[in-house]
Structures are given as structure tokens and as C-alpha cells.
Amino acid sequence: MTTRSGPSVLEIAGIGFGPSNVALAIALEETYGAGVNSPGLTMEFFEQQPAFGWHRGMLMEDATMQVSFLKDLATMRDPGSRYTFMAYLKAKGRMAKFINSKTLFPLRVEFHDYLEWVADHFAPVVSYGSAVLGIRPVVEDGVMEYLDVIVRTSEDGSDPIVRRARNVVIGTGLTPWLPDGVEESARVWHSSRLMDRATSLTGTLRGFVVIGAGQSAAEAAEYLHRTFAGAQVNAVFGRYGYSVADDSPFTNSIFDPEAVDEFYGASQEVKQDLLGYHANTNYSVVDLSLTEELYRRTYQESVLGRQRLRIHKASRVRAVEEHRDGVRVTVEHLPDRSVEVLDVDAVVYATGYRPSDPASLLQDLLPECKLDDEGRLTLDRDYRIVTAGDLRCGVYLHGANVERTHGLSAGLLSNTAVRSGEIADSIVKR
CATH class of the missing domain: 3.50.50.60 (FAD/NAD(P)-binding domain)
Known part of the structure; x- marks a missing residue:
């Protein structure tokens, strides 16, 4: 050295x-x-x-x-x-x-x-x-x-x-996190690579699957739907809908500098309670305006009979199989256990980060x-x-x-x- x-x-x-x-x-x-x-x-x-x-x-x-x-x-x-x-x-x-x-x-x-x-x-x-x-x-x-x-x-x-x-x-x-067994490729990405990977796609695109229910997932779905006019965008998450971020004035005070002193001096039990109470300020939540925009688009498309933005609520991805021409994604609807197979060009994992x-x-x-x-x-x-x-x-x-x-x-x-x-x-x- x-x-x-x-x-x-x-x-x-x-x-x-x-x-x-x-x-x-x-x-x-x-x-x-x-x-x-x-x-x-x-x-x-x-x-x-x-x-x-x-x-x-x-x-x-x-x-x-x-x-x-x-x-x-x-x-x-x-x-x-x-x-x-x-x-x-x-x-x-x-x-x-x-x-x-x-x-x-x-x-x-x-x-x-x-x-x-x-x-x-x-x-x-x-x-x-x-x-x-x-x-x-x-x-x-x-x-x-x-x-x-x-x-x-x-x-x-x-x-x-x-x-x-x-x-x-x-x-x-932070480090991008992917579920166990998932490896990135030219067609499977973490949302942190969205802009670079999406702009590299060429030709006529069939569609995408976006996995996740947080802000990055909603932004990815919105961006892909807006950018690739002919492609279908499938948003898949286990919830019944996107959860809205709590950014109300009283709740936001948990981010004030003096709140650090209170939190640091609290018992471990109180700390865990506070983190749990206010996780919806930052984790797996979406800005209200973005959820409203995505809903507006899905409703408009249902009226027009051209459903290009599809929300797979209360669902999970059971399998992702990459092949030469795309990715085959098996999606299970949890309440009735029904299964749908989607053939798309790419899968975006908006699954968050780890320290x-x-x-x-x-x-x-x-x-x-x-x-x-x-x-x-x-x-x-x-x-x-x-x-x-x-x-x-x-x-x-x-x-x-x-x-x-x-x-x-x-x-x-x-x-x-x-x-x-x-x-x-x-x-x-x-």
C-alpha cells in the first residue's frame, strides 16, 4: 500500500x-x-x-x-x-x-x-x-x-x-434491495436504474410490470405509462391500493431537530412505537396527488375501452421467467387465488433500499x-x-x-x- x-x-x-x-x-x-x-x-x-x-x-x-x-x-x-x-x-x-x-x-x-x-x-x-x-x-x-x-x-x-x-x-x-433469488439483467431492474434502462429499450414495446406499492413504484408506473404510449403497464402489489403518505403538519414535527433529542432519550419500547406509528410518513407510501393521477388515468382508460394502465391489487408475483424476447410474469390474485400470465418487455422491482x-x-x-x-x-x-x-x-x-x-x-x-x-x-x- x-x-x-x-x-x-x-x-x-x-x-x-x-x-x-x-x-x-x-x-x-x-x-x-x-x-x-x-x-x-x-x-x-x-x-x-x-x-x-x-x-x-x-x-x-x-x-x-x-x-x-x-x-x-x-x-x-x-x-x-x-x-x-x-x-x-x-x-x-x-x-x-x-x-x-x-x-x-x-x-x-x-x-x-x-x-x-x-x-x-x-x-x-x-x-x-x-x-x-x-x-x-x-x-x-x-x-x-x-x-x-x-x-x-x-x-x-x-x-x-x-x-x-x-x-x-x-x-x-442506501443500497438497492431485491427479493431473494432476483438478479438484475437487461430486462429485470431495480427502480434505481429506471431512467437508464428504460431509455435503452428500442422497437415496439408490449408492456412492463412494476412491483411495489411505494413512491418509487408509483412514479415508475406513471413514467412508463406516459413515456411508452403503446405499451401496457401492470402495477402489482399486495395492498388493495396505494397508501397515501402522511405529510400533515402535526405529523411532520417528528422530523424537527428537537424531536431527535426526545427520540434518543426515549426507552426502546417508545422508540419502536414511534417508528411504527409514523412509518407511513416515508415507507411504502405515495403522495396523494400521484395516486389521484394514476386513478384518473385508469378510470379514463376504462371509459375509452383501452385499458393500458392496469392495477393488480391484492396480488403478488409468483414467477418471473426471462427469455430471449421478453419476460413472462405470473401474477396471483390473492383473494381468489386466480392466476394471470403477462408477457412483457421488462420488470421493474420498486422494492426499496437497505442501509x-x-x-x-x-x-x-x-x-x-x-x-x-x-x-x-x-x-x-x-x-x-x-x-x-x-x-x-x-x-x-x-x-x-x-x-x-x-x-x-x-x-x-x-x-x-x-x-x-x-x-x-x-x-x-x-
Whole structure:
């Protein structure tokens, strides 16, 4: 292994450079003057993707955000930040036009452009195309003072590089999840690849099957129905209909920054209750306006006698058989056990995501980490992994991995700006 040129010891090494660690970079720069060449607080981030990207496969041109633009990467922490969404609009010359649109929810493609705009400001402290292989403790005088981050920067067999840091912040995001036994192919995809895979199809298309009942499933069904005018779109899910997301004002307060303190201090039983009560704010639910639009289309088509959007409610997929010319999907209607066979061009699994497991990077550190009764990492309120007393360096977690300890906002944009500020403050104060 080789040591990368640069500061001998970084104060902060970030693993992943999605919205959470971008927000951390903002907080570290604006509050503490951090930078790659900062004499007092150096930082560097390692991102596996070749360039910044956030759910690129679902960037439909008319899809909107489900969270207010005010919950961007900085506003909730510091409304005067130069990295707010409003600052982005000012830089792009669209502030007045956006205000005139009278919306809190910008287009998803525009918000992604905002995220890229911010990420570009930190290009000097980001190594793209860099996969972190592991984290090793460095012991001096019997105390773990530093962490060596092992990074592979290419696929050509070159030796990994090593970057030494006092603190590591893991923000590796979510991983697309497929049911056991399902493998992606040219005709079977996870919804996270929708845009790339769908646009690669050519010729006259017969139809699609979309599996799932959440926002991504509904958006995929709507997009395919609108884009491929001659194709039939079959939405398959076990419910009787799409469940609507609860975004009412009182319920939304579970995403407020102060709710994190309440959740963290609650008993395990209360935490489980709260997660269960409010799962319908984010999981397997759909915006009301989208469900209404899909229903309107199915009704219109039933009147016209051309049913191209078909909703297979209370149903499940029993078999998916790919062949040279398409995919044969067997769908079972659960109430009466009847079976229908669909011959389509592609199947989209909108089956959600799972948090990336940070333990895979921390094998050499696990003996020093406190685990709960279920063998999971224990976190302090400041998102730092609780470790033994002889480990002075810090490891922090972002995102969905901390939902069980810090609440529903942990893996969402809602609290990203505040959470990142808290992590930055903890690093500096320690």
C-alpha cells in the first residue's frame, strides 16, 4: 500500500459524498474554516461513484421533491449560508421565477442540480472513483490515536492508498434491495436504474410490470405509462391500493431537530412505537396527488375501452421467467387465488433500499465498539460510535443506520443540515 500525498494526518476523513457528507463539508468549512489545506482542520472525502450523483435513476423530468426546499443542506443550520437552495437559485438567476412558482417543492432534477452545484465547490477535498476497503486503528503508546482509511482508487490492480485521520464519518447511504433469488439483467431492474434502462429499450414495446406499492413504484408506473404510449403497464402489489403518505403538519414535527433529542432519550419500547406509528410518513407510501393521477388515468382508460394502465391489487408475483424476447410474469390474485400470465418487455422491482452496513468497514475496530443486545453498533447523541476508553479517535455514522437510535429523520434530508452541524461541533469540541 502507498500513502497519498497531502496532510500527514487528516482531522476528518469522510466515506461517501452524498448529501449527508456534503452538508458536513459545508458545516466544517463555514463554522471552522476546514479545507484540504487548512492549517487547523483538514478534511477529505472518498466517494465510490465517478462523479456526484443522488438517485440519478429516478430523475424524471416532472418529478418533484417530497420535502421542502428549506430543508436543504444548510438552511436549517444557518439560513445565511452561501450554500442554501436560495443561494443556488440566486447564482443561477432563477430566484424570482422560483418564487413566482409558489411552491415549496422544486423539481427533483433542479434539486439534484443544486446538490451538484454545492458538491462542485468541494471538489478539491473529494476523491471520486474511490472505494474504501476498510478502516484500521493506529496504536501509539497503547492508545488508538488515529485511523488508517484503506482506499482503492482504480480497478487496474494498483495498490490501495492509505490516508490517516483522527476522525472518520461514514455516510455511505442506501443500497438497492431485491427479493431473494432476483438478479438484475437487461430486462429485470431495480427502480434505481429506471431512467437508464428504460431509455435503452428500442422497437415496439408490449408492456412492463412494476412491483411495489411505494413512491418509487408509483412514479415508475406513471413514467412508463406516459413515456411508452403503446405499451401496457401492470402495477402489482399486495395492498388493495396505494397508501397515501402522511405529510400533515402535526405529523411532520417528528422530523424537527428537537424531536431527535426526545427520540434518543426515549426507552426502546417508545422508540419502536414511534417508528411504527409514523412509518407511513416515508415507507411504502405515495403522495396523494400521484395516486389521484394514476386513478384518473385508469378510470379514463376504462371509459375509452383501452385499458393500458392496469392495477393488480391484492396480488403478488409468483414467477418471473426471462427469455430471449421478453419476460413472462405470473401474477396471483390473492383473494381468489386466480392466476394471470403477462408477457412483457421488462420488470421493474420498486422494492426499496437497505442501509449500507458500516460494520463491514470496521472489522478491525469492532472489538473496541460497544454493541447493543442485538449486536448492533451503539451511538452517542452526537452520532459517534461508543468505543472503549483507549480509543481517542472518533467514528461517526450518518443516515439510515442511525434511525433506530435517532429517529425517522436520520436517513432523510429533513434534518441533514442540523445533524451535520452537530457532528462537526462534536469533532471540534473533542
